[in-house]
Amino acid sequence: MAEQDIVIVQANDKKGRAAFVDLGREFAAREPHSVPQVRSEQLELVNPAKNPFYGHADVQLFIARRSGKPVGRIAAHIDHLALELPAAQGMGPGTGLFGYFDAEDEAVAKALIACAEDWLRERGMTRALGPISLSIWEEPGLLVEGQDHPPMIMMGHHPKHYAKWIEQAGYAEAKRLLTYDLDVQQEFPPLIRRIVQSGERNERIRIRKVDKKRWDEEVKTILHILNDAWSSNWGFIPFTEAEIAHAGKKLRPIIREDLNMVAELDGRPVAFMLTFPDVNKPLKEIGGKLLPFGWLTLLRWLRRPKQADMRVPLMGVLKELHNSRVASQLAFMMISEIRDVAARKYDAERGEIGWILDDNQGMKAIADAIDSKINREYVIYEKTL
Structure with missing residues (x-):
């Protein structure tokens, strides 16, 4: 059908946000390996009263309709913290964002992208970057490789043809993000084991579990290291105090103390590694529905995850230690400890590490x-407006 048959409306109020989320869920359900997420969690992400991202961003949600039927959606947003960053780090002045992109066909995709671009231009933006939904810390990039297996916790999953539609709208690749698959049951190579053993003999180094009894303090420690370690990375936007508090509250239920590590050097926290059991496994079982009894299945699994694969979404080492031997040693020591616990206690078979920027040579090395292999690739696109 012709592009002029498409009507795009804003989705600002509670009813509109619900329609926006439900449309995304409908598109996701069409994909063979997608995993339904909890609807209430998805609604929170687009609710200005519940997502602290809105404290430093302007967001507009759009729904495309054809003959009254919803056929696509997109979000256009401006992160004011991103505007303050150096352009060399991927964001910077004039950079607007788009995300939550779904479309029935190429004509709908074209109309939605043009609508988001117009909204950004009207607010002085000269460059569009995306998809990023909504924060860079939530769901960055479009899945371009890896559609043949289910996503892990907090990972986007998109049909392959979306890339073609975005590229046909004039977008080029700005950055590629990688995830790596690891056989958790397999021992690390001898060299890595020797590096870990050397670290274990070093009295200056201590690898400890996260302490949930001091959870608020631990969250601040971890995010302090993260903000420092990632501060020069492409696309980095620092967490605000509100986002730190919000992240701590949301992550606490899925945090297992023995799967999350802080590394100390001379008694000072200098590195961390977070690992989440793949909650997508029970979510798939309950179809993403907490009612009437899905919440009970999910709660039981969270209390005692078994045969639970793992995802390492974040790790960091203070910048002062970057490019040092001790930095990689700390990373290997934390990975080794977590791998051992995951395999022995949780019967994990797979681990997934990422996202990793494709030019982050240290993390790729x-x-x-540890003999992990790339299993997913995501792309963030850019276009001059």
Whole structure:
């Protein structure tokens, strides 16, 4: 059908946000390996009263309709913290964002992208970057490789043809993000085991579990390291105090103390590694529905995850230690400890590490050294407006 048959409306109020989320769920359900997420969690992400991202961003949600039927959606947003960053780090002045992109066909895709671009231009933006839904810390990039297996916790999953439609709208690749698959049951290579053993003999180094009894303090420690370690990375936007508090509250139920590590050097926290059991496994079982009894299945699993594969979404080492031997040693020591616990206590078979920027040679070298393999690739696109 012709592009002029498409009507795009804003989805600002509670009813509109619900329609926006439900449309995304409908598109996701069409994909063979997608995993239904909890609807209430998805609604929170687009609710200005519940997602602290809105504290430093302007967001507009759009729904495309054809003959009254919803046929696509997109979000256009401006992150004011991103505007303050150097352009060399991927964001910077004039950079607007789009995300939550779904479309029935190429004509709908074209109309939605043009609508988001117009909204950004009207607010002085000269460049569009995306998809990023909504924060860079939530769901960055479009899945371009890896549609043949289910996503893990907090990972986007998109049909392959979306890339073609975005590229046909004039977008080029700005950055590629990688995830690595690791056989958790397999021992690390001898060299890595020797590096870990050397670290274990070093009295200056201590690898400890996260302490949930001091959870608020631990969250601040971890995010302090993260903000420092990632501060020069492409696309980095620092967490605000509100986002730190919000992240701590949301992550606490899925945090297992023995799967999350803080590394100390001379008694000072200098590195961390977070690992989440793949909650997508029970979510698939309950179809993403907490009612009437899905919440009970999910709660039981969270209390005692078994045969639970793992995802390492974040790790960091203070910038002062970057490019040092001790930095990689700390990383290997934390990975080794977590791998051992995951295999022995949780019967994990797979682990997934990522996202990793495709030009992050240090992290790619660590992933290669432990015999992990790339299993997903995401792309963030850019276009001059």
